Amino acid sequence: MTAPRPPALPVVQFRSRAGSIDLGWGHPHPAALPVDAWAEATRAALRRYGDAALTYGHATGPGPLIEWLCERLGEVDAAAPEPGQVFVTAGASHALDLVSSVLCRPGDVVLVDSPTYHLALRVIADHRVDTVPAPADEDGIDPAATAELIRALTRQGRRVAMLYLVPTFNNPTGRSLPAERRAALLAVAAHTGVPVVEDDTYRELAYPAPAPASLFSGAEPGTVVRIGSVAKSVAPGLRLGWLTAAPPVVRAVTERGYVDSGGGVNHASALALAEFAASGAYRRHVESIRVRYRRQRDALVAAVRAELPQAGFVVPDGGWFLWLRLPDPYDGTELLPYAEAAGVGYVPGRVFFVADGGHRHLRLSYSMFDPETLAEGVRRLAGAYRTAGLSTPLPG
Ligand SMILES: Cc1ncc(COP(=O)(O)O)c(C=O)c1O
Structure with missing residues (x-):
C-alpha cells in the first residue's frame, strides 16, 4: 500500500491568503x-561558454556581466563605475550583508534613514550593531543634523560604522532625496569618514523621468558603497545583484573565505544575465x-x-x-x-x-x-x- 502523499513542500516565499x-x-x-526570454538566455550562455559556464566563477563576477553592468549604470546614472569597483552578489540583501561584514564590528552604531526598508534593518542587525535613526524629515535624511549626531556619538566613544539609506525611490515612501541633500550628505560622509551605504535597488523603475544621479556617482572615492539588484528589473529568483565601491572594499569582500572557497556568486546565472543583456532582452x-x-x-x-x-x-x-x-x-x-x-x-x-x-x-x-x-x-x-x-x- 502506498502512503498518502505528504503536502507539497513550498516553492516560493509568497503566501497568499485565499480571497485576499x-x-x-x-x-x-x-x-x-x-520566463521564456530567461530560458533563451540560459541556453545562449551554455552555448557560448560551454563548460566555463558551469565551473567555479571569477571571484568578483564574470567579466562579461561586469562590463555590461558598468555600461548600463553609465546609461541610467550620472557616471559609470570602473570594472574594478564592481562585485557581483546574490542580490541587494546579500550585498548589504557583505558590506556590513566588512564595515561593521559588534557594538558599533549604524545610522539608518526613517522610514527605511524594514528588512535591511534585519540584515544590519545580524551584525550585532546598534541601529540608530539618523535625523530625518519628510524629505529624507537631514545631513546637518546627522553630522551633529555623528559628532555626539563619537564624543561618547561610539564608532559609527556606516549610514544606510535608499535615496532613490525609497522603500516605503517612493520618494527620492533632493539634490541639495544628496550633495550635503556626501560632504558629511567625506568630513566624518562615516561611509554611506546607498541602496539603489529601484533605479531602473523610474516613471517616466530618469532616476536622480546616485550618491555613488558624485562621491569622493571611498565614501559611498552602492548596492543594486536585478530583483526588481528582471527577477528576484535569480538572486543577482552587485555592489560598487572603492577597490579596497571590493578587495575586502573578494577576500572573504567563502568567496575564496566557492568562487564568484551565482556564476551560471550571472553569465545568463550577461547574455540576456547582450541580446537586447534586458x-x-x-x-x-x-x-x-x-x-x-x-x-x-x-x-x-x-x-x-x-x-x-x-x-x-x-x-x-x-x-x-x-x-x-x-x-x-x-x-x-x-x-x-x-x-x-x-x-x-x-x-x-x-x-x-x-x-x-x-x-x-x-x-x-x-x-x-x-x-x-x-x-x-x-x-x-x-x-x-x-x-x-x-x-x-
Ligand atoms: C530597498 C530594497 N533593498 C533591497 C531589497 C532586496 O533586494 P534583493 O532581492 O536583491 O536582495 C529590496 C526588496 O524589497 C528593497 O526594497
Missing part, C-alpha cells in the same frame, strides 16, 4: 517575469515593465483618490510603493485586522522605523496586481476604515 488582495508584498507581477524587458508598473501605480493612486480622499500621499516617481498617511485617529497597526477581515493586506508604517514612528502610515505595494485588482483592494481598504469604528469615518 495582499498589498503588503513587494514582489513582481507574475506576468512581468521573463533593455526591452525594462522598457515594458516601466510601462506596466507606471500603469499599476496610476491605478492605485486613482483608486486611493476616489475611495480614501482623506488619506495623504505623494505620488512616487518610481519604485513599487505608495506611502499613505491616515487621517486622525487612525493607526496603521490597529486598522490592519479590519483590513484583513475585509480581504486586503498592507504593511503598517511602524515597521519601517527603528525608533518610534510611522503609526499613522501604511505601505501599499502596487507591484503584484493588475489595475482592477488594485482598485478592488482599495475599495476593501475603504470599507475597513468604515467598519473600524474609529471616530472620524471617511465620506462615502
Whole structure:
C-alpha cells in the first residue's frame, strides 16, 4: 500500500491568503517575469561558454556581466563605475550583508534613514550593531543634523560604522532625496569618514523621468558603497545583484573565505544575465515593465483618490510603493485586522522605523496586481476604515 502523499513542500516565499488582495508584498507581477526570454538566455550562455559556464566563477563576477553592468549604470546614472569597483552578489540583501561584514564590528552604531526598508534593518542587525535613526524629515535624511549626531556619538566613544539609506525611490515612501541633500550628505560622509551605504535597488523603475544621479556617482572615492539588484528589473529568483565601491572594499569582500572557497556568486546565472543583456532582452524587458508598473501605480493612486480622499500621499516617481498617511485617529497597526477581515493586506508604517514612528502610515505595494485588482483592494481598504469604528469615518 502506498502512503498518502505528504503536502507539497513550498516553492516560493509568497503566501497568499485565499480571497485576499495582499498589498503588503513587494514582489513582481507574475506576468512581468521573463520566463521564456530567461530560458533563451540560459541556453545562449551554455552555448557560448560551454563548460566555463558551469565551473567555479571569477571571484568578483564574470567579466562579461561586469562590463555590461558598468555600461548600463553609465546609461541610467550620472557616471559609470570602473570594472574594478564592481562585485557581483546574490542580490541587494546579500550585498548589504557583505558590506556590513566588512564595515561593521559588534557594538558599533549604524545610522539608518526613517522610514527605511524594514528588512535591511534585519540584515544590519545580524551584525550585532546598534541601529540608530539618523535625523530625518519628510524629505529624507537631514545631513546637518546627522553630522551633529555623528559628532555626539563619537564624543561618547561610539564608532559609527556606516549610514544606510535608499535615496532613490525609497522603500516605503517612493520618494527620492533632493539634490541639495544628496550633495550635503556626501560632504558629511567625506568630513566624518562615516561611509554611506546607498541602496539603489529601484533605479531602473523610474516613471517616466530618469532616476536622480546616485550618491555613488558624485562621491569622493571611498565614501559611498552602492548596492543594486536585478530583483526588481528582471527577477528576484535569480538572486543577482552587485555592489560598487572603492577597490579596497571590493578587495575586502573578494577576500572573504567563502568567496575564496566557492568562487564568484551565482556564476551560471550571472553569465545568463550577461547574455540576456547582450541580446537586447534586458533593455526591452525594462522598457515594458516601466510601462506596466507606471500603469499599476496610476491605478492605485486613482483608486486611493476616489475611495480614501482623506488619506495623504505623494505620488512616487518610481519604485513599487505608495506611502499613505491616515487621517486622525487612525493607526496603521490597529486598522490592519479590519483590513484583513475585509480581504486586503498592507504593511503598517511602524515597521519601517527603528525608533518610534510611522503609526499613522501604511505601505501599499502596487507591484503584484493588475489595475482592477488594485482598485478592488482599495475599495476593501475603504470599507475597513468604515467598519473600524474609529471616530472620524471617511465620506462615502
Ligand atoms: C530597498 C530594497 N533593498 C533591497 C531589497 C532586496 O533586494 P534583493 O532581492 O536583491 O536582495 C529590496 C526588496 O524589497 C528593497 O526594497
